[in-house]
Amino acid sequence: MKTRAITGFFFIIVMLASVLLGPIVFGVFFLALSLLCLHEFYGLNIKSGISVNRRSGFVNAILIYAFFALIVYQQQSAHIEYGFIFLLTLSMSSVFIFELFKISVAPLTNIAYTILGLVFVTVPFTFFNALAFIGQGYNFHIPLAFLLMLWANDTGAYLVGMSIGRHKLFERHSPKKTWEGFIGGVAISAGVGLIISRYxxxxxxxxxxxxxVLIGTFGTLGDLVESMFKRSINIKDSGGILPGHGGLLDRFDGFLMAAPIVYTYLYFILNA
Structure with a gap:
């Protein structure tokens, strides 16, 4: 428990610092996190016998993240944008082409899981990066608030579930989650949202x-999806990079599904 608490404390400090230190640090830090999460995702698939193409996956992840970062920074020229589109078409094609030179009993499965990693891991990080630029220029308020509400939901769900949780939420994929914990987490996250609105x-x-509410709901669904994935390959933790916490995917499971939903919601209400 002591190791878990120390790791969690330093993890939160680093996350907060990355948001507060400006757009370059913010963008590079979350690109690095996305690549580490993708590394874990591919590693889990390799353990289950799927021969994903890590090299093509990482190249495509960097290009996808950088392409959308240039768009939201509002600093791209048409030539740079067209250049990235050209590079992306080539790099995405490489996922298919490289499989021609491998001896594999399930080449399409390898291709599918390589691309799934980009959709499941990389794309949500691009949406989170875009949250900081959803207004005019860089503004750390929304991504910082997102993280605070996400952590409030996780902590609230855990504490309420441990205290009064009786009715299982989705026992097949996560036996410890309860409806009481889910409702408590969303309510505490909403309370944090009210406090944030004052500042x-x-x-x-x-x-x-x-x-x-969106973070609490879709964050919980993301957690369940990752649990479903790990149970399907008989894995408890996605990795061991965070002592006492498991892997980065274990910490960002709710983030992966909530970030695109929240960005989409904010985009439409701010551009209505």
Missing amino acids: YTELSWNHWVIMA
Whole structure:
């Protein structure tokens, strides 16, 4: 428990610092996190017997992240944009072409899981990066609030579930999760959203609360999806990079599904 607490403390400090230190540190840090999560995802698939193409996956992940980062930074020229589109078409084609030179009993499965890693891991990080630029220029308020509400939901769900949890939420994939924990986590996250609305006025209080509900709901679904994936290959933790916490995928499972949903919601309400 002591190791878990120390790791969690330093992890939160590093995450907060990455958001507060400006757009370059923010973008590079979350690109690095996305690659580490992708590394874990591919590693789990390799353990289960699927021969994913890591090299092509990492190249495509960097190009996808960089391409959308240039768009949201609003600093790209048409030539750079067209150049990235050209590079992306070549790099995505390489996922298929390289499989021609491998001896494999299930080449399409290898291709599918290589691309799935990009969709499941890389794309959500590009949406989270875009949250900081959803207004005019770089603004750390929304990604910081997102992280605070996500952590509040996780902590609230754990504490309420441990205290009064009785009714299983989705026992087949996560035996410890309960409806009481889920509702408690969402409620505490919404409370944090209300507090944030007093200090960050980019959004009205009701939008912060809706954002918290989306994070709590889709964060829980993301957690369940990752649990389903790990159980399907008989793995307990996605990795061991965080002592006492497992792997990075274990810490970002809720983040992966919540980030695209929250960005989409904010994009439409701010551009309505």
